[in-house]
Structure formats: structure tokens, C-alpha cells
Amino acid sequence: xxxxxxxxxxIIRILMMLVTLTCTSxxxxxxxxxxxxxxxxxxxxxxTEMFRFHYKTRKELELFVESVQYRDFSRxxxxxxxxxxxxxxxxxxxxxxxxxKTITQEKETQYQYLQKILELVDTGILSYDEVKGEVVWMNxxxxxxxxxxxxxxxxxxxxxxxxxxQDIIALKPGSSxxxxxxxxxxxxxxxxxxxxxxxxxxxxxxxxxQNVNEALEETESQAWQKLLSVLTHEIMNSVAPISxxxxxxNSRLLESMMLxxxxxxxxxDLKLGIETIRRRSExxxxxxxxxxxxxxxxxxxxxxxxxxxxxxxxxxxxxxTLEQKNIEIETILKDTELMFEAxxxxxxxxxxxxxxxxxxxxxxxxxxxxxxxxxxxxxxxxVIKLTDxxxxxxxxxxxxxxxxxxxxxxxxxxxxxxxxxxIMMLHKGRIQVQSSSEGTSFLLVF
Numbered sequence: 554x555x556x557x558x559x560x561x562x563x564i565i566r567i568l569m570m571l572v573t574l575t576c577t578s579x580x581x582x583x584x585x586x587x588x589x590x591x592x593x594x595x596x597x598x599x600x601t602e603m604f605r606f607h608y609k610t611r612k613e614l615e616l617f618v619e620s621v622q623y624r625d626f627s628r629x630x631x632x633x634x635x636x637x638x639x640x641x642x643x644x645x646x647x648x649x650x651x652x653x654k655t656i657t658q659e660k661e662t663q664y665q666y667l668q669k670i671l672e673l674v675d676t677g678i679l680s681y682d683e684v685k686g687e688v689v690w691m692n693x694x695x696x697x698x699x700x701x702x703x704x705x706x707x708x709x710x711x712x713x714x715x716x717x718x719q720d721i722i723a724l725k726p727g728s729s730x731x732x733x734x735x736x737x738x739x740x741x742x743x744x745x746x747x748x749x750x751x752x753x754x755x756x757x758x759x760x761x762x763q764n765v766n767e768a769l770e771e772t773e774s775q776a777w778q779k780l781l782s783v784l785t786h787e788i789m790n791s792v793a794p795i796s797x798x799x800x801x802x803n804s805r806l807l808e809s810m811m812l813x814x815x816x817x818x819x820x821x822d823l824k825l826g827i828e829t830i831r832r833r834s835e836x837x838x839x840x841x842x843x844x845x846x847x848x849x850x851x852x853x854x855x856x857x858x859x860x861x862x863x864x865x866x867x868x869x870x871x872x873x874t875l876e877q878k879n880i881e882i883e884t885i886l887k888d889t890e891l892m893f894e895a896x897x898x899x900x901x902x903x904x905x906x907x908x909x910x911x912x913x914x915x916x917x918x919x920x921x922x923x924x925x926x927x928x929x930x931x932x933x934x935x936v937i938k939l940t941d942x943x944x945x946x947x948x949x950x951x952x953x954x955x956x957x958x959x960x961x962x963x964x965x966x967x968x969x970x971x972x973x974x975x976i977m978m979l980h981k982g983r984i985q986v987q988s989s990s991e992g993t994s995f996l997l998v999f
Contacts, residue, residue: 570596576592678691678762681706681760687706695762698736721747724745740951859891880921883924921942934998945991955971
């Protein structure tokens with residue numbers, strides 16, 4: 554409508570100029586030069602008006618194009634004080650700008666809405682330019698998960714965590730992989746999922762990080778429990794009759810000693826063999842009974858407990874052993890009113906196991922010491938931390954120390970830390986290990 558009106562005005566102006574020029578030509582042809590005094594000013598006026606009309610239209614169009622180019626949709630063209638020639642044009646420009654403004658606001662609202670959703674989810678999300686490596690966006694969940702306040706380039710991650718960086722770079726769009734990440738020097742498993750998209754001629758890679766450590770540990774723990782249940786059941790069912798039979802044979806042999814010829818020592822050998830069978834079968838039964846304890850703890854007696862009371866009980870119990878071995882133990886508890894929900898007897902059992910392991914770890918240290926502390930971490934979780942100044946745990950063993958049957962001690966059963974882990978999982982918490990050449994820390998996170 555606007556352009557049709559403008560077009561009509563241009564046609565009218567051209568027709569009027571054509572009429573004026575025709576009259577001027579007729580006057581000149583008939584010698585009426587006197588009338589030129591009237592016609593020439595009219596022609597000049599019409600030309601001036603035509604130029605002014607086009608100039609105004611061009612200027613208005615330049616301002617409109619500039620607003621669109623720089624997305625300045627706050628500009629408003631004054632219609633009321635405009636000349637009649639450009640009023641309709643300005644009205645049209647204002648309507649177009651209002652439409653652009655509405656579209657922009659809708660897009661901004663959708664973008665903010667999407668951003669808020671991505672900030673609320675627990676899954677970490679990272680997007681980066683696949684060619685340049687520049688990080689376009691990362692949400693707060695990922696920043697907390699990896700403790701990365703800022704990441705300019707994906708290649709910057711290589712110095713911080715080379716293993717995770719290699720997993721991200723090697724991950725193909727549409728595929729997933731379980732990788733290992735680190736937080737506070739503690740390893741945890743993350744499920745990495747990748748996708749890719751193109752926009753503005755660039756290819757971007759989107760990586761989703763999902764912490765699956767607890768889920769995998771729970772599944773692994775259940776698998777071990779089932780395996781241990783089957784093993785202990787089969788061992789005890791098979792070995793118990795052997796032990797009983799060896800005991801019976803040993804008794805019968807003792808009763809028949811007077812009737813047997815032992816000059817060649819055959820009876821003594823037979824007695825020794827039966828005794829060996831009995832002793833080893835009993836050992837196997839005790840072994841099976843020990844590991845069956847892993848499956849016995851299934852329920853908790855939860856109550857509100859003070860960290861101070863837990864520490865005091867542990868110190869009373871372990872102080873004689875520590876003094877005997879000249880090991881210094883220190884407790885740090887800034888908040889003596891720190892309270893959390895737990896089964897006190899089971900948590901004390903966990904701490905006893907950890908203290909015993911710490912005593913073993915510092916046995917060859919010149920000035921052995923153990924530090925026991927409790928605090929609230931940034932995630933608002935209660936943490937009990939036990940640290941020793943021993944030689945540390947080698948990196949290749951840290952992931953294996955919680956596996957049943959595995960032990961770094963010569964006479965270890967491999968049950969202590971496995972039991973600790975199960976107890977913490979029953980509390981909906983976790984046990985973490987941090988180790989270096991300067992010592993080892995175990996963290997109970999509730």
C-alpha cells in the first residue's frame with residue numbers, strides 16, 4: 554500500500570512535468586516568449602520538488618537499512634511531524650521495525666529459556682568450533698563437574714586433563730564413551746556423548762558430560778555381591794562335608810592306631826594327610842565366611858550424629874595402638890556442632906578400617922602422623938577426611954583398592970575397603986581416595 558501510494562505520487566509528478574514542458578515547447582514554437590516568465594519558474598520548482606522527494610525517500614531508506622543492518626530496532630520514525638510525502642513511508646518502516654523487534658524478542662526469549670534449562674540440568678554441556686577449537690559455550694553444571702570457571706579453547710584442557718582431552722577429541726559425532734575425569738585429585742567416570750552441527754559455514758561439536766560414577770559403582774557393587782554370594786555358598790556347601798569327613802577319618806584313625814602296623818611310617822603319613830585336609834578345609838570355610846560378611850550389611854539404623862562424638866569414640870578406641878607405635882593423630886573440627894545422618898556403628902567401623910590402613914601405611918615413616926577432619930564441602934555435603942603422611946598409593950592401584958579380594962598387604966584379605974565402600978553406598982554417599990608421594994587421603998562424602 555505504501556509503495557503503491559509513493560508510485561502514484563511519482564507518476565503524478567512526471568505527468569505534471571510532462572504537461573509543463575509540452576506547454577513550454579508550444580509557447581516557444583508560437584513565439585509567446587512572455588509566458589516563459591511564468592513557465593520557467595514552474596519547471597524549476599517541479600524539478601526541485603522531484604529531487605527533494607527522491608532525496609528524502611533515499612535518506613529515509615538509508616536510515617531504515619542502517620537500523621536493520623545494526624539490529625537497532627529501538628529506532629522510531631517520526632510520522633506526526635513528517636511531511637505528507639514521507640508519512641506513509643515512515644509508517645511502513647515503523648511497522649517493519651516493530652515486526653523485526655517482535656521476532657528478535659521472541660528469539661531472545663527462546664534463547665534465554667533454553668539457556669536456563671541447560672543451566673538447570675545436571676548434565677555438563679560443552680560446544681566448541683571443531684576447526685579452531687574455540688569454546689563457544691559451556692554450562693554451569695560442567696564448570697562445577699570439572700571445576701573449570703572458564704575455558705577459552707578445547708586445547709587448553711590438554712594441560713589440565715590429558716586423558717579426558719584425548720577422549721573428547723577422538724569421540725565421533727553420534728557416539729558415546731565412558732571416560733575418566735578428575736575433581737580435587739579424585740577420579741570419577743563420565744559418559745561422553747557427541748554430536749555435531751553446522752551454522753554460518755562453521756562446524757561445531759557438542760559434547761554432553763554425564764557423571765555415571767555412582768551408577769557404575771552401584772552396578773559393580775551389586776555384581777560383586779552376587780558373585781560373592783554364589784562363591785561363598787558353593788565353597789561352604791562343598792568344603793563343609795570335606796571338613797566333617799576329615800574330622801571323622803582322623804578320629805577313626807586315632808581309634809585304630811593300636812591295630813595298625815606303623816613300622817614304615819605309613820600311618821603317620823596318613824594322619825598328617827588327613828590333618829592337612831582338615832586344616833585347609835577349615836581355612837576355606839573361614840575364608841568363605843569372611844567374604845560372606847560383605848553381603849550381610851543390607852540395612853541401616855540411621856540417626857542424627859555429631860562428628861565430634863564419632864571422632865571421640867575413634868580416638869578412645871585407637872589411642873593405645875597409636876601410642877604404642879608412636880604415631881601422632883590430630884583432629885580438626887572447626888564446627889563442633891557439625892551433625893549428619895548416619896548409622897554410627899557402621900561409620901565407626903569404616904573409620905577404624907581406615908585408621909588401621911593408615912597405621913600400616915606410615916610404619917616406615919620417620920615422623921608418622923594421621924589427620925582426621927570433618928567439614929561441609931561447597932556442594933553442601935558433610936565430608937569426613939582421614940589423611941596419613943605415608944608414601945602414597947601408586948596410580949595404577951588406586952582404582953583397584955576397593956575391589957573385593959584385592960589387597961596391597963601380604964596378609965590382607967581385600968575385604969576392608971570393599972566393606973567401607975559398601976557401607977558408604979548404603980548411606981547414599983561415596984568414598985574417595987586422593988594420593989601422592991606425600992601421603993594419602995580418604996574422604997567419606999555423605
